[in-house]
Amino acid sequence: MTADDSPRMPALASAQSPAAATPVRFRRRSLFSRMPLRSRVALLIIAAMALVVLAAPLLPLSDPLSGSLGERLLPFFSPGHPLGTDTQGRDMVSRLVYGTRTSLFAGVVPIVIATVIGLLIGTVAGLAGRTVNTVLMRGVDLLFAFPGVLLSLLLAITLGVGLGTLILALSLVWIAPVARIAETEVARIRELDFVTAARASGAGQPAILFRQVIPVSLPAVLAYSTSLVGANVAISGGLGFIGLGVPSPQPELGSILYEMQAAIYVDVSLAILPVLVILLLSMLFPLVGDGVRDAIAGRGTAS
Numbered sequence: 001m002t003a004d005d006s007p008r009m010p011a012l013a014s015a016q017s018p019a020a021a022t023p024v025r026f027r028r029r030s031l032f033s034r035m036p037l038r039s040r041v042a043l044l045i046i047a048a049m050a051l052v053v054l055a056a057p058l059l060p061l062s063d064p065l066s067g068s069l070g071e072r073l074l075p076f077f078s079p080g081h082p083l084g085t086d087t088q089g090r091d092m093v094s095r096l097v098y099g100t101r102t103s104l105f106a107g108v109v110p111i112v113i114a115t116v117i118g119l120l121i122g123t124v125a126g127l128a129g130r131t132v133n134t135v136l137m138r139g140v141d142l143l144f145a146f147p148g149v150l151l152s153l154l155l156a157i158t159l160g161v162g163l164g165t166l167i168l169a170l171s172l173v174w175i176a177p178v179a180r181i182a183e184t185e186v187a188r189i190r191e192l193d194f195v196t197a198a199r200a201s202g203a204g205q206p207a208i209l210f211r212q213v214i215p216v217s218l219p220a221v222l223a224y225s226t227s228l229v230g231a232n233v234a235i236s237g238g239l240g241f242i243g244l245g246v247p248s249p250q251p252e253l254g255s256i257l258y259e260m261q262a263a264i265y266v267d268v269s270l271a272i273l274p275v276l277v278i279l280l281l282s283m284l285f286p287l288v289g290d291g292v293r294d295a296i297a298g299r300g301t302a303s
Contacts, residue, residue, distance in 0.1 A: 031295050039291020042284040049281075053101035062091035064098040064251045073266050084270050087262050088249075092273060099251035100277055106163065106246070107233040107281070110170035115225045118175045122182025122221075123213055127190060127205065137183065143176035149235060156244035163246050166239065170232055174225075181224050185217040219296045227289025230282040237278045253278050 032040060052059070062080075067089030071078075074085040083092040125136040146154075155169035189195060190213065198208050233253075239245035240254020248255050253274045260271040 031292070034295035035288075035291035036294055039287050039294070042287035043291070046281075046284050046288065049100060050104065053097055053104060056097050056101060059097070061094040061097060064090060064094040065249050066090065073263055073270065075267055076269065083273060084267070086256070086270070087259055092270065095251045095256055096253075096273060096277060099253045099256045099274065100281075102163070102246055102250065102252040103233050103236060103254075103278070103281070106166050106170065106236040106252070107229045107285075110167050111174060111225050111229050111232055113167070113171040114174035114178050114228075115221060117171075118178025119182045119214070119218070119221055121175070121179040122184075123186050123209060123217065125179070126183045126186025127209060127213060133183075136179075140176045140179045140183075143172065144180075148173035149238070152235060152239060153244065156239060161244055161247050163250075166236055166245055169239075170235060173235070174228055174232070177228075178221060178225060182217060182221050185220050186213055189213055189216050220293070223289050223293040223296060225289075226292055227286040230285035233281045233285075234278060237274075 032043070035043070067085060069089050071081070071085050071089040072087055074081050074089075076082065076084050078084055081091050081093070083096070086092055086095060121136055121140065125133045125140075128136075143151075151173055152166075152169040155172070156165055159165045159168070195208060195212050198212050203211075236245055236252070237254035237257065240252045240256075241258045243255075243258065245254050246252035248259060257271070257274040257278075260274065263270040
């Protein structure tokens with residue numbers, strides 16, 4: 001080693017050491033930050049709408065159930081009625097806010113019920129033996145044999161119209177697809193190493209179910225269930241439009257649309273307002289469901 005080389009060696013080592021010593025760290029990110037931009041925007045819009053409809057009793061809105069026939073079918077930007085009035089002279093802003101509240105309730109609650117029941121059926125069928133799996137999944141196939149809208153119509157006709165009947169009908173519609181998704185996920189998860197290790201350690205079937213399988217399969221089921229809320233809102237609106245949903249005068253987007261048919265010949269823009277809200281909700285929830293699925297697929301980023 002020459003005298004000229006000796007000073008360069010420490011300098012070279014010191015120049016390389018920071019890069020070599022810098023570890024690649026795994027940075028965990030929230031579920032919301034991992035969602036695509038379009039899904040985050042959709043979730044924020046839904047959250048804003050939910051906040052408005054939940055706070056409706058506190059807002060300076062007109063009574064959605066009372067109106068004046070002398071003010072029926074007023075156009076947009078009328079004094080005291082920014083979005084006009086309906087065929088009974090009731091304020092459309094108030095009707096749409098309370099109608100969206102009812103539609104969201106009818107859209108979300110059945111999905112929650114169907115998700116709980118479907119997840120339980122699917123996980124038990126996926127973990128149990130062939131006989132139990134066959135019995136449970138044949139029952140699921142029986143629900144699949146009835147188209148969802150037809151099943152809702154039959155229940156509404158049989159049990160009578162009302163919010164309770166609507167929730168029951170829509171819950172039964174979605175149990176089968178949620179159970180099928182859950183059973184598929186559990187069938188994939190039960191062969192993974194951590195479940196095998198839990199069995200080898202002597203863990204019982206209930207412990208494996210609630211501590212190992214359900215926490216892993218739940219995100220995929222929730223992503224699917226979230227996307228169903230939009231379809232639920234559309235179905236409940238369709239049932240309300242044909243008079244088999246929430247009965248008038250209680251505001252619901254489908255029943256509001258039914259009542260506004262006469263406005264088509266006066267001001268079509270008044271009649272199209274509930275349609276636009278239904279379409280908006282029907283598009284937003286699938287976007288959120290897709291975002292949840294994409295976020296689950298990528299748990300974090302290296303920094």
